[in-house]
Amino acid sequence: MKIAVLYASSRKGGNSERLAKALVEGLDADSIFLTDYRIEPIIDYRHTEPGPYPEDDYRKLLDRVLKQDLLIFATPIYWYGMPGRLKLFIDRWSQSLRENRKDFLERMAEKRAYVLAVGDDDPHVKGKALIEQFRHIFDFVGIRFAGHVIGRGNRPGDIEQDSEALSAVRKLREQILAEMGACSPR
Numbered sequence: 001m002k003i004a005v006l007y008a009s010s011r012k013g014g015n016s017e018r019l020a021k022a023l024v025e026g027l028d029a030d031s032i033f034l035t036d037y038r039i040e041p042i043i044d045y046r047h048t049e050p051g052p053y054p055e056d057d058y059r060k061l062l063d064r065v066l067k068q069d070l071l072i073f074a075t076p077i078y079w080y081g082m083p084g085r086l087k088l089f090i091d092r093w094s095q096s097l098r099e100n101r102k103d104f105l106e107r108m109a110e111k112r113a114y115v116l117a118v119g120d121d122d123p124h125v126k127g128k129a130l131i132e133q134f135r136h137i138f139d140f141v142g143i144r145f146a147g148h149v150i151g152r153g154n155r156p157g158d159i160e161q162d163s164e165a166l167s168a169v170r171k172l173r174e175q176i177l178a179e180m181g182a183c184s185p186r
């Protein structure tokens, strides 16, 4: 099973990253830092001739994502939603739907995803909309939403005090390990 973590924070070593690392520690997971990619905003060509699309890192990033079986979205909550960098990437899925809808949806439908979201302003209540947004996005493209964890933290490292989030992550980890065991050849 191929696993990737999409790190959506604008900073390194933050709470969402730490939560994701607790989830995949010791596992063979591809670490995809969105800050390493330049992703331009979508241009809506749905009702006109398509193109030109931006010459940026979108295809490179998408290819890396499409290789995976399990996607872990590790994201801070920014203004009660996802960071712009992650939203730009997901907006561009509309480009793939326009360019190669069947192939894109077939490949997305093979995937499962977890969402780990960290915020500091009552995240279990005010972060619900973000989780719902992911649910709708995954439904649309056929990704199976396998679970989520909301954590609380502001300064890097705060998440280590959120025992509830850490324990929820341990449970997801057990799910992943069980699935990997079921997949491995005997």
Ligand SMILES: Cc1cc2nc3c(=O)[nH]c(=O)nc-3n(C[C@H](O)[C@H](O)[C@H](O)COP(=O)(O)O)c2cc1C
Binding pocket: 009, 010, 011, 013, 014, 015, 016, 017, 075, 076, 077, 078, 079, 080, 081, 118, 119, 120, 121, 122, 123, 126, 152, 153, 154, 155, 156
């Ligand atoms: C631009 C920005 C917007 C933020 N907006 C929210 C918010 O709406 N709700 C919230 O709970 N926390 C908000 N925060 C706090 C971050 O979610 C919090 O510090 C989190 O730990 C950051 O994740 P990271 O450490 O993985 O970068 C915001 C932080 C920034 C920088």
